[in-house]
Amino acid sequence: MKILIVEDELKVAAFIKKGLEENSYEAEIAYDGLTAEKLFQQNKYDLIILDIILPGTGGIQLCRKIKDRSPGLPVLMLTALGTTDDKLAGFDAGANDYLVKPFEFRELLARVKVLIRTAEQHLEAGNKLVAGDLELDLDKKSARRGDTYVDLTAKEFSLLEYFMRNPGRVLSRNDIAEKVWDVSFDFGTNVVDVYVNFLRKKIDKGFDRKLIHTKVGFGYIFGEL
Ligand code: CA
Numbered sequence: 001m002k003i004l005i006v007e008d009e010l011k012v013a014a015f016i017k018k019g020l021e022e023n024s025y026e027a028e029i030a031y032d033g034l035t036a037e038k039l040f041q042q043n044k045y046d047l048i049i050l051d052i053i054l055p056g057t058g059g060i061q062l063c064r065k066i067k068d069r070s071p072g073l074p075v076l077m078l079t080a081l082g083t084t085d086d087k088l089a090g091f092d093a094g095a096n097d098y099l100v101k102p103f104e105f106r107e108l109l110a111r112v113k114v115l116i117r118t119a120e121q122h123l124e125a126g127n128k129l130v131a132g133d134l135e136l137d138l139d140k141k142s143a144r145r146g147d148t149y150v151d152l153t154a155k156e157f158s159l160l161e162y163f164m165r166n167p168g169r170v171l172s173r174n175d176i177a178e179k180v181w182d183v184s185f186d187f188g189t190n191v192v193d194v195y196v197n198f199l200r201k202k203i204d205k206g207f208d209r210k211l212i213h214t215k216v217g218f219g220y221i222f223g224e225l
Helices: 010-022 033-042 059-069 084-092 105-125 154-165 173-181 190-203
Strands: 002-006 026-030 047-051 075-079 097-100 128-131 134-137 142-145 148-150 170-172 212-215 219-222
Touching: 002 010, 002 033, 010 026, 010 105, 026 033, 033 047, 033 059, 047 059, 047 105, 059 075, 059 084, 075 084, 075 105, 084 097, 097 105, 128 154, 134 154, 142 190, 154 173, 154 190, 154 219, 170 173, 173 190, 173 219, 190 212
Parallel strands: 002 026, 002 047, 047 075, 075 097
Antiparallel strands: 128 134, 134 142, 142 148, 170 219, 212 219
């Protein structure tokens, strides 16, 4: 695990680096925004600890740049300014968490751990759509409900993907026909019903919590209602 510390106060930077290394993280320091940008472009980090007030590119601006390039890379902001406005500015720039100086190292460490773990979980989730215990793997084109793997045809897969991308929304038969079958009108909409029933048998049948619901007169709603 490699962490970049962007902090112009030498003592604070050294204190964080030492603590992280004692906890078996690799850590590098950038004392100003420009160096941070350069390091960030050259190396792969698992987390960035970013002071807000820096010489050169400021922390807020830097955070935006980092998040533009690597949206999944967690950023922990540090600052002596603890007002709500400062925090909001940080979050607005994409920071994942915020720590006000002075802080105890163990608090920083706890947050670092949470941020890295969360980022890893997202990575593991990868290219998947999840609703409760139903998981659709967009790379493998496979579906799983709980421990049960579900075999889907290509059309059923597209239909389920459309449902899972639009949870809690009433989808009319026409919406579905248009998005899944790519036909715009008067497509015997009972084809939609037939496929929805196929899908129900595969992902809902035998499970207490149904995911596909009929909204009489409108269409269907997907999700845990
Ligand atoms: Ca500073």
